[in-house]
Amino acid sequence: MxxxxxxxxxxxxxxxxxxxxxxxxxxxxxAMVFGLAVAVMCAYxxxxxxxxxxxxxxxxxxxxxxxxxxxxxxxxxFSLPALGIRFEANQAAVVAMVVSFGAYATEIVRAGVxxxxxxxxxxxxxxxxxxFQIYRLIVLFPALKVVFPALASQFILLLLGxxxxxxxxxxxxxxxxxxxxxxxxxxxxxxxxxxxxYLTIAxxxxxxxxxxxxxxxxxxxxx
Amino acid sequence: MQVTVRHLAAACAALFxxxxxxxxxxxxxxxxxxxxxxxxxxxxxxxxxxxILDKDNKPTGSEVETARQLxxxxxxxxxxxxxxxxxxxxxxxxxxxxxxxxxxxxxxxRAKTVxxxxxxxxxxIVIGGGKNVNIKSAADLAGKKIGMTRATLEEQVVPKVAPPxxxxxxxxxxxxxxxxxxxxxxxxxxxxxxLLNELGKRNPDKGxxxxxxxxTAFYGIAVKPGNFxxxxxxxxxxxxxxxxxxxxxxxxxHTGVDLVDLPNL
Numbered sequence: 001m002x003x004x005x006x007x008x009x010x011x012x013x014x015x016x017x018x019x020x021x022x023x024x025x026x027x028x029x030x031a032m033v034f035g036l037a038v039a040v041m042c043a044y045x046x047x048x049x050x051x052x053x054x055x056x057x058x059x060x061x062x063x064x065x066x067x068x069x070x071x072x073x074x075x076x077x078f079s080l081p082a083l084g085i086r087f088e089a090n091q092a093a094v095v096a097m098v099v100s101f102g103a104y105a106t107e108i109v110r111a112g113v114x115x116x117x118x119x120x121x122x123x124x125x126x127x128x129x130x131x132f133q134i135y136r137l138i139v140l141f142p143a144l145k146v147v148f149p150a151l152a153s154q155f156i157l158l159l160l161g162x163x164x165x166x167x168x169x170x171x172x173x174x175x176x177x178x179x180x181x182x183x184x185x186x187x188x189x190x191x192x193x194x195x196x197x198y199l200t201i202a203x204x205x206x207x208x209x210x211x212x213x214x215x216x217x218x219x220x221x222x223x
Numbered sequence: 224m225q226v227t228v229r230h231l232a233a234a235c236a237a238l239f240x241x242x243x244x245x246x247x248x249x250x251x252x253x254x255x256x257x258x259x260x261x262x263x264x265x266x267x268x269x270x271x272x273x274x275i276l277d278k279d280n281k282p283t284g285s286e287v288e289t290a291r292q293l294x295x296x297x298x299x300x301x302x303x304x305x306x307x308x309x310x311x312x313x314x315x316x317x318x319x320x321x322x323x324x325x326x327x328x329x330x331x332x333r334a335k336t337v338x339x340x341x342x343x344x345x346x347x348i349v350i351g352g353g354k355n356v357n358i359k360s361a362a363d364l365a366g367k368k369i370g371m372t373r374a375t376l377e378e379q380v381v382p383k384v385a386p387p388x389x390x391x392x393x394x395x396x397x398x399x400x401x402x403x404x405x406x407x408x409x410x411x412x413x414x415x416x417x418l419l420n421e422l423g424k425r426n427p428d429k430g431x432x433x434x435x436x437x438x439t440a441f442y443g444i445a446v447k448p449g450n451f452x453x454x455x456x457x458x459x460x461x462x463x464x465x466x467x468x469x470x471x472x473x474x475x476x477h478t479g480v481d482l483v484d485l486p487n488l
Binding site for chain 1: 374378394395403406407408
């Protein structure tokens with residue numbers, strides 16, 4: 001093999017790549033916060049809501065989990081404008097990521113909710129709490145603690161999956177890398193640098209989640 | 224054996240004669256083609272609508288049909304030498320083909336290795352969009368959102384003419400770029416004239432029109448350097464078929480757009 005690596009060209013454009021990486025982080029972080037909110041709501045509705053709502057939530061979860069993310073993205077970006085709902089590329093990307101992450105996280109949170117012993121719910125009922133109060137005050141905290149590692153993994157998948165949104169011209173890390181590759185023709189170097197960036201971001205988030213788990217669930221318990 | 228000055232001189236003369244001889248043979252390319260009754264022309268079949276394979280897997284497209292017409296007018300049989308984009312010039316230089324007619328844009332860089340005829344075809348990069356979008360020149364692109372596909376000619380030329388404040392967004396495929404225009408996600412797109420023409424025809428309700436031409440690349444017929452006689456005949460052929468409208472007819476038939484006025488080289 002006689003390939004000569006030339007990273008100089010890529011490092012000249014490092015600010016662009018870093019900008020792309022920053023947008024990747026912002027997209028993923030925003031999608032995580034809103035997606036988790038969707039999941040907490042949907043997990044409640046799916047376990048304790050009225051029957052029609054349960055069916056509706058189940059349809060949402062299964063519909064999203066059994067269709068490709070790219071197709072969902074295309075529908076939001078290319079098809080919704082026909083109905084008068086228009087999102088910018090980055091907004092469309094966040095909406096698609098919230099919808100997708102929300103569905104996967106709903107199932108994870110639901111598993112956590114159902115792992116909480118029935119006795120604790122009955123205590124809530126005995127104290128005269130309403131159903132949603134029981135969910136919010138008694139069930140949610142231990143449920144999230146149980147499924148936290150699974151949620152963190154799902155978030156990393158969301159982060160890496162965000163590379164797909166370059167298809168609708170969202171200018172995140174993969175999009176920047178694609179553009180650089182098509183102008184410099186140094187595909188190997190460009191994608192190696194992009195890979196290292198993704199890896200760094202993913203590892204940093206894993207560290208962040210480990211710290212978050214400790215602060216919220218371990219130290220919080222000791223107090 | 225004794226090596227004398229006379230021997231050396233004789234050897235030099237012989238070498239010189241061989242060199243002249245081969246030079247002369249090269250300059251007789253047209254004679255050889257006429258004697259063999261066969262001309263070999265490159266066919267790149269992966270760049271529609273200039274060169275493609277039809278449903279029977281036969282090469283066609285505007286460049287291939289131009290080659291057929293040229294061979295017919297020369298009165299010899301045509302042998303198509305299938306090449307990929309990067310092989311077009313090497314095929315000439317290695318004597319696998321007599322002519323390259325494969326959407327080769329005339330550039331000063333390429334002219335260092337091959338000789339070009341006067342242009343016989345062209346590819347225009349244009350900005351296109353809906354009727355209601357007010358774009359008449361590059362200056363009007365300011366404040367507009369312009370879509371284009373990565374790794375294309377438009378990606379290289381449009382940003383150079385676009386004024387500050389133009390929002391250029393990139394897609395990975397032509398289909399996505401075109402879809403972005405159809406769904407109103409961008410105000411206009413940059414692309415090859417024939418692609419926009421095709422898009423407008425398939426979506427008559429969108430009123431897609433060509434706003435202005437960014438750049439026109441002219442396609443020439445290339446010969447191996449040294450083949451004066453062949454190049455002279457090709458230039459004459461281009462001239463005649465430009466005048467009688469045959470080149471324009473072939474071009475329109477395959478690309479769907481009119482051939483621009485061709486300057487002389």
